[in-house]
Structure formats: C-alpha cells, structure tokens
Amino acid sequence: MARGLRGLRGRLSRVWGTESRSHAQRRRRIFQIWDEIAEDGSSAGARELVITFIRETLPQGHEHAYTTAEISRFNGERESTERFEPY
Secondary structure (H helix, E strand, O other), X not given: OXXXXXXXXXXXXXHHHOOOOOHHHHXXXXXXXXXXXXXXXXXXXXXXXXXXXXHHHXXXXXXXXXXXXXXXXXXXXXXXXXXXXXX
8 A cells, every 4th residue: 555655646746747737737637636546445545645745735825726716626527426625
C-alpha cells in the first residue's frame, strides 16, 4: 500500500508539473484521478493523499487553487458518490 501511495504522489506531482497544460487542465486531471479512485475502505488512503496533495500544493487562496466554480462543476461531473471537497 505504501508503495502505491508513493507512486500516486509521484503521479500527482508529474501532472501538476506538466507545463504544456494549463493550470485549469492540470486541476481537472487531478480531480479526475481523485474521482477514479475506488470509494471502498481500501482506497481511502489514496483519496486522502490526493486531497492532501491539493491542500499542500494548491491551498485555498493560492493563485492556482481550485475555484468555487470549478469545484461545483466537478461535483456535477463526478462518477463517485463522495463529493469533491478539497478545502
């Protein structure tokens, strides 16, 4: 599990570091990664890691943070039942 979480952390860092994509595209991809993670108990750590990454890298108030409109839109698009609430 720890190896998988380290791999996920690296994946998130690579997504955010992809300068060929806009900040909005990178935020969407990070949301999609969160949404793709299974909602069962065994994956709770992975979902929490994504939220922790967002809070550390794109904290609320940061110039590249998720906007209220984005969060609302992503919640309307999500496949999971859990709401996307990064802040």
